[in-house]
Every structure is written in C-alpha cells, then in structure tokens.
Amino acid sequence: MNNTPGVKRGASADPKLPPTVIEIIAAEEERERKWMRMAIAIAVALHVIIFAIHWPSFAGTGAKAEKKKVKIFVVKQVKFKPPKKPKLQQIPKPKTRIVPIPDPTPDEPEPIREEQPQEDMDFVPDQDLVMGIPDAPPPPEPEGPVRFVVGGNITEPKKINAPPPRYPEVARRAGIQGAVILELTIGKDGTVKNVKVLRGLPLGCTDAAVEAVKKWRFKPSTLNGKPVEVIYVLTVKFSLQ
Secondary structure: OOOOEEEEEOOOOOOOOOHHHHHHHHHHHHHHHHHHHHHHHHHHHHHHHHHHHHHHHHHHHHHHHHHHHOOOOOOOOOOOOOOOOOOOOOOOOOOOOOOOOOOOOOOOOOOOOOOOOOOOOOOOOOOOOOOOOOOOOOOOOOOEEEOOOOOOOOOEEOOOOOOOOOOHHHHHHHHOEEEEEEEEOOOOOOEEEEEEEEEOOOOHHEEEEEEEOOEEEEEEEEEOEEEEEEEEEEEEOOOOO
16 A cells, blocks of 8 residues: 555555556445435335325324214113003803793683594596606717727628729739728718728839728618718738738
8 A cells, every 4th residue: 555645545646547446346335325325215205205195094094983983872771661461351240031930820721723634635647647757769860970989889890892902013023011001981881982091001002902992892880770871990901921
C-alpha cells in the first residue's frame, strides 16, 4: 500500500491506472446499497398507499362489529294461564207423570158383537182362463249364414259328392305338397255359394282346390231340426304319396 501523503485511501496512486479488484468490489457494494435503499423506500410507499386505500373498509367493518356487539336481546318470559275448570253439567231429574188407573168395573159394559157367518160363494170357472205355463215360442230362424262351431247347436255339414282336386303337374314336379285352407258358405240346399282362401299353396294348387270345392255337395247343417246356411272352414290336402 502506498502511504504517500496527498493520495486518497482506496484509490489508485495514478488515476490513469486501471482500478484494482478491491476497488471494483467496493464500487459494486455501494451500488447495491443504493438499490436496496430505493427498493425499501418504494415498498414502504406502496404499503402506505394500499393501507390508505383499504382503511375505510377496515374502519367500516370495525364499526359494524361494534354495532353488532352493542345489540342486546331481551327475552321475555311467557306466562301461561292455567286452563279453566270445566263446569259440571247437571243432569235434570225426570219429571214424573201421574197416570190415572181405569175403573175395572165400568157402569155400562160394551155390547158383545156376534160374528156373522160368511156366505158361501159359488166359484164359476172361466173357460178362457188358461192354467199353467204356456210353451215358449220357437226361436226365430237366423238371418244370413251362421258360423259353424264344434260343440254348438248347429250340426256339421257332411260331404255327399266331393271329387278330389286336380294335382297340377308343375307342382307335382316341384314337390309342392301341403294343405289349402278354405272358408265356404254352404247354403240350405247343400251347395257351395262362396269360397274364401285363408291359406294357399303355390304353382296352381290353390286354384285347383277352389275349382274342385265349388262343385262339391253337402248335407246341409240344421238348427232346431231346420236347415240353415253356415260358414264352414275346410282343408284340402295335396300329397305326393
């Protein structure tokens, strides 16, 4: 270290010489102290500003808290009146009535009336009077065809002349077999008046069955001994055997 008088401590003897490491560190520390002081001053100023802004709300909440503390609730004790004692109902005493006793020996007794015999009346029978229950009138004949039901009052129609249908050759070669279900309207004379197909077979089997059935003849169904027109379900089978 140079102790020459007239030279400042911490500074190089020659201002033209570069600063030493110690001088550089000292200069940086001085600069950091300045920034630290400025930052602390800015932070304090910001806190003061924020506190000044929020102070009214803090003061208001404190005043409200004080007002809430000031409220005092007074609870009054409710006094219940005792129930009134019910009044006893007085049952009235029944009034007694004086009933006069009749005299067992009246002065004038009632006259005794003699029963007159009833005169005999001759019964004259009415010839127009019908005794007993009359027979019920016969049931009216049904209007239109009646559907045949097994186990009913209508007898089942029976086949009189029923030639088998023609088996189409195309259906025979194709191996078609089965049953054609038809709904027939059979008249009072046993003839087929109407044919309705309920289930058929392909390749002409259905048409062959309808043509054959239209030529069939039946013994007509009867109701109470009289022939009636019925609706009858018939099955026509086609089999290769």
